[in-house]
Amino acid sequence: MTTVEPSSDLARAQGTDFFSTEDWLTDDERAIRDRVRTFVDERLVPVANHYWEAAEFPRELIEPYAALEVAGGSVRGHGCPGMSAVAEGLVTTELARGDGSFSTFNSIHGGLVMSAIDMLGSEDQKERWLPRMARCELLGGFALTEPDHGSDVVRLATAARRDGDEWVLDGRKRWIGNGTMGDVVIVWARDEEGNVGGFVVDRSEGELPGYHASVITGKTSNRALWQADIHLDGVRIPADDRLAGARTFADTNKALTKSRQAIAWEGLGHAIGAYEYALAYAREREQFGRPIAGFQLVQDKLSHMLSDITGMQLTCLRLAQLQDQGRVGIEHAALAKLQTASGARRVCAMARDILGGNGILLDHHVARHHADMEAVYTYEGTDTVQSLIVGRAVTGLNAFS
Known part of the structure; x- marks a missing residue:
């Protein structure tokens, strides 16, 4: 290319x-x-x-x-x-x-x-x-979400049964990033005792029998990221390839807590990108004889966009400090993701508005951020799921069921 x-x-x-x-x-x-x-x-x-x-x-x-x-x-x-x-x-x-x-x-x-x-x-x-x-000699994939279990993935149905010196995996996964090209794919499955574990499907030596992955097409968000539908039909892996510390869904949540922290920063990045493009465009684009950045309505949008971004920056930086101190809980990651996903969504929408008709053209970059934020808003837990995690933390009451 x-x-x-x-x-x-x-x-x-x-x-x-x-x-x-x-x-x-x-x-x-x-x-x-x-x-x-x-x-x-x-x-x-x-x-x-x-x-x-x-x-x-x-x-x-x-x-x-x-x-x-x-x-x-x-x-x-x-x-x-x-x-x-x-x-x-x-x-x-x-x-x-x-x-x-x-x-x-x-x-x-x-x-x-x-x-x-x-x-x-x-x-x-x-x-x-x-x-x-x-060194990126091996690429990784993370197979947790299933066709019938997204927000309630704790109920995952993919099964792992022990057969001698091997684990045998059966089930289906969906929306798996890098699922088709990953050399090391962690498949989360429930064993015969009902416990959830992470099973590493190592494909670095070639395709494994029973592992069938196909790229999900027709997406309007994150189009350059290959996400997969995966069908596991008697996939056999060595017994030693179950992650040693992955024994319950609480262990899975450790990975999700870390991931939600990253997604908070990702929302911030989308917001900054869309804002910077919109600001530069507004300074260059002239209507009615002057740059549109000089109009009150545009300045009002830019100010609100910057307000959202600044709040996200402060949240993300404090979250990272708590992470380095070992003080981050799932509720902290949830609140950060809740704030940045909704805030970045607003920023990208206002950036698209400032660009007018050009806001739907890839050439101006904002359209891509605007579309991709829809994925960020949903994955690693929807806005509603994050709010319930925070709500449970502040009230002591579980509203999930």
Whole structure:
């Protein structure tokens, strides 16, 4: 694929930071952010629209992404970056500012999968998979959601039965990011005792009998991310490939808590991207003899957009501080995701409005953010699910059932 340069500086970072939160960053955190920002501006944004419209994953970017040495984020040891939670969040934000599909790929491969192996795997399992995943020699997929179990995935029906020195997996999964191209796919299933575990389907040596994955087509969001329907028909894996620390759904929730923190930063990235494009456009676009940025209605929108973004930045930074201190609970991650998903959705909608008719054209980038935010608003728990998690925390009463 031949890259094309952005049509103007609209596609480059403007450095939105109204409350100077950069003052709180370390030199290392700034360096990581700037490294990823350069990759986004020079490699990702110029091809994002093409791959989004074609509904193809940009494999050409895997090698330069690997060279950033950010896969795995805050995972320490086994060849992983071991960066701070703040730096990990900044990586997610910068990637989402460029393209939601690629940011979600990072959140699945380097976030959900590598973090789950780190939190729940044995030392042997970590050493077996993490170094090669950090170098992107192996790509990861996370198979939790099922056709009949989304918000109530705790009731998952995929089964795992023990047969000698092997586990046998049967069931169906849906909306599985990297499910067709993942070399290491964590399948969450219920064993014969009723306990939920993470079973690593290692496809690095070739296709496994019974593992059937097909790309979901017809999406209007995150089109360049390949999500799959997976049918597991007697898939056999070694007994040792069940994650050693994954014995109940509470263990699964550890991975989801970490993931929801990443998705909060992802919403922030979409909001910043849409806002920066809208602001630059408003300064350039003239109507009635002057730039539309000089009209009261446009300035009112931009001010409200910036207000949402600033609140999201402060929430995400504090969430990362709590993560580094080991003080994050599922309720904290839920509140952050609740705030950023709804806030970023508003920001993207206002950006699309400021661009008028041009707001539905990929050339101006806002249309892609506007569409992709619909995925962020839904995955890793819908807005309603997040609100119930927070509601349970503040009232002490469970409203899920």
